[in-house]
Amino acid sequence: MILQIVAVTGGLGLVIAALGLALLWVLRGRSIGITLAVVAVVTVAATLAGVVAITIEMVIDGHPKDVVLTVVAIAGLVGLGVALVVARRLVAVSRGLVAAVEAVSPSRDFVPPPGRLPAELQTISEALDQAYRRLREGRERERALEGARRELVAWVSHDLRTPLAGMRAMVEALEDGVVRDPRTVSRYHEQIRLEVDRLSHMVDDLFELSRIHAGALRLAPRRVGLGDLVADVLAGVEALAGARKVRLAAEAGPALPIRADAEELGRALRNLVVNAIRHTPEDGTVVVRAVADDEVVRLSVADCCGGIPEADLPRVFDVAFRGETARSPGRDRGAGLGLAIARGIVEAHEGAIAVVNEGPGCRFEISLPLSGGPLAGPV
Structure with a gap:
């Protein structure tokens, strides 16, 4: 049955x-x-x-x-x-x-439906809220980046037109025979070479910045001693400092180890040091320090620029920012890309960069993770 x-x-x-x-x-x-x-x-x-x-x-x-x-x-x-x-x-x-x-639009956030949702739909609602928040943040970053690009184009267009116009005038004067004095001809040739070098550096900076913004910056990290890195950078800018009668000083332990791309990190530090030299008056001093603190290496560059207005501090690392009102740059100023490039390189190393007013000028500081253990042998 x-x-x-x-x-x-x-x-x-x-x-x-x-x-x-x-x-x-x-x-x-x-x-x-x-x-x-x-x-x-x-x-x-x-x-x-x-x-x-x-x-x-x-x-x-x-x-x-x-x-x-x-x-x-x-x-x-x-x-x-x-x-x-x-x-x-x-x-x-x-x-x-x-x-x-x-109902979501560029001007309106995601608003979940009223009432209590079943657990699965509540999870979907929270995921949608997070997704729209990320999209909104992405749009804001894109707008900021687009604004920076437009500002960069305006700055670079100006910086390109000025030296090109000067070189054209000098070349035409040489071609037409208006200038015949050997000393003047030599001076024109030297000035043209200087402007070409300046434009070449500007193009290099633009290429580096485009790689950073496109996420195409590829690092080759290895164990690096900051003492050697600082020494190499200071040796490379010694001629510029001597021409501007600026003293250079370094305070860095030779065996402070970090894992980094020595070439790229050296470029970031060099940009900070060159920026400091350009805005430090004669007989001023630029001090580079490297210290370890709680698993973090702090690499700082202090100058005698007279300080940066507080309102400008958040914009110092923006593309094409120069702060003429605070710094009164001269003819050898850059295109305003060095600090933006330094920030991109430091962030690619999972570090942070900041600036504060301190003493007779300001202090730029790079914070990077400290690689454990002493360096064994040369780096």
Whole structure:
């Protein structure tokens, strides 16, 4: 008897389940409410079919049979009604979530639908909120970058036109024979060479900055001793410091180890030192220090520029920022790209760069993770 009941109930259940799965496949692109309704109908139908089959054929007869069938029918209707109510609520909150997504615009944030959402939909709502927040931050960064690009184009256009106009005038004077004095001709040639070198450096800076902004800066990190790095940088700018009568001083332990791209980090430090030399008056001093502090190496460049206005401090590392009102740069000023390049290189090393007013000038500071252990042998 038990085996017969199991066989009849199982067989009817399998048939109804197969029909239900086929119907769900046909309706797979429809509303979740319809899907839940089909699931509820299949469940109730399978239960009713088994009970009815057993009641009619084997177990109960007469008035008890009518009672059982009535109870089972009512239970099935109640289950179907509950399924429809749940499905309707899910459809409503799903449509509310869709409406909230459609209401998002560049000037409006994502606002989740009112009321308490089911756990899964609440997770989706939070994920959408985070995604739209990241998109908004990305748009803001893109707008800031676009503004920086426009400012850079304006600055570079000006810096290119001025030396090109001067070189054109000198070349025309030489070609037309207007200038014949050997000393003047030699001076023109020297000035043209200086302007060409300056333009070449500007193009190099533009190329480096474009690599940084495009995320194409590829580092080759290795163990580097900051003492050697500082010494190399100061040796490279010694001629510029001597021409401007600026003293250079270094305070760096020779065995402070970090893991970095020596060429790129050296370029960042050189940009800071050159910037300091250009804005330090004669007989002033530029001091480069490297100290270790709690697993962090702090590499600083202090000058005697007279300080930077507090309002300009947040913009010092922006592209093409020069701060003429604070620094009064001369003819040898750069294109305003050195500090922006330094920031990009430092951030590529997972470090940080900052500037503060200190003493007779300001202090630029690079913070980098300290590589554990002393350096073994040359770096």
